[in-house]
Amino acid sequence: MAMITNRLLLAILLGSIPVAAGCHSSDGPTIDTALNEYENGSISLAKLDAQEIYQRGGSDAPEAAWVIGLCDYRHGRMVAAREAFQLAASSPSPELSARAKAMIGQTLLEDGQPAAAAIQFEHAWPELRGDDRASCATHAATAWALAGRDDLASEWARKSRLAPTPPTSTLAADQTRTSPARNDDGTFTLQFGAFKKAEGARRAQKQLTGMSNRSGLGAPRIRTRTDRHGGTLYLVQLGSFETRQQAIRASRSLAPDSLMVVTVDTTS
Numbered sequence: 274m275a276m277i278t279n280r281l282l283l284a285i286l287l288g289s290i291p292v293a294a295g296c297h298s299s300d301g302p303t304i305d306t307a308l309n310e311y312e313n314g315s316i317s318l319a320k321l322d323a324q325e326i327y328q329r330g331g332s333d334a335p336e337a338a339w340v341i342g343l344c345d346y347r348h349g350r351m352v353a354a355r356e357a358f359q360l361a362a363s364s365p366s367p368e369l370s371a372r373a374k375a376m377i378g379q380t381l382l383e384d385g386q387p388a389a390a391a392i393q394f395e396h397a398w399p400e401l402r403g404d405d406r407a408s409c410a411t412h413a414a415t416a417w418a419l420a421g422r423d424d425l426a427s428e429w430a431r432k433s434r435l436a437p438t439p440p441t442s443t444l445a446a447d448q449t450r451t452s453p454a455r456n457d458d459g460t461f462t463l464q465f466g467a468f469k470k471a472e473g474a475r476r477a478q479k480q481l482t483g484m485s486n487r488s489g490l491g492a493p494r495i496r497t498r499t500d501r502h503g504g505t506l507y508l509v510q511l512g513s514f515e516t517r518q519q520a521i522r523a524s525r526s527l528a529p530d531s532l533m534v535v536t537v538d539t540t541s
Contacts, residue, residue: 335364474507
């Protein structure tokens with residue numbers, strides 16, 4: 274799986290996506306329900322509800338496809354995610370369509386197709402604004418650099434006013450980001466915080482290190498998850514536990530006011 278730099282594409286998705294007007298009022302899940310489930314970490318349930326919404330059809334279908342794509346992307350299913358984002362790209366909302374195209378580029382890049390990914394970033398770029406637009410240009414520059422097209426990489430770097438990150442740093446950086454969150458030893462972990470910026474997560478990780486050294490729970494780690502708008506959250510977590518009660522006991526012996534017990538999503 275090919276990787277991209279500096280959390281790349283998901284960083285452009287921190288802005289909100291307008292929910293399509295007129296969510297269904299009949300019995301059954303709504304877009305808001307699916308999005309909230311996704312943001313709360315109930316990825317499998319969010320996907321099931323989004324699939325039901327998509328099957329109902331109507332104006333909510335493109336955004337339901339977006340949620341399905343995010344869920345599949347979160348679980349590392351690049352082909353399935355790409356198919357869902359292609360459906361979302363048909364949205365009459367230019368913003369949602371552009372974000373879906375950008376995510377198609379993400380999946381292509383992670384599947385080792387940087388030239389095809391760069392084209393998707395280019396297609397998404399005109400409909401994005403502000404920081405999102407600049408970030409998308411950066412992603413296009415990096416993708417073209419990975420594809421060996423330094424001329425196009427330089428052109429897109431100028432548009433973003435940033436130099437493309439060398440491909441050599443791309444691989445190591447994204448091996449961590451693109452791996453779906455896993456916990457090989459247990460179902461529960463202690464979470465110290467969720468941060469929108471990697472720098473904040475690293476500071477929290479450093480703060481937690483002294484505590485972890487005394488606890489024998491191992492080194493604190495940073496995992497990533499995608500929020501309801503496609504933005505990346507950096508989760509600082511410590512320990513691995515088979516039961517919630519074990520995790521609760523550990524948190525009480527450390528810093529009960531700073532650590533909360535969360536479930537690790539191990540669905541593959």
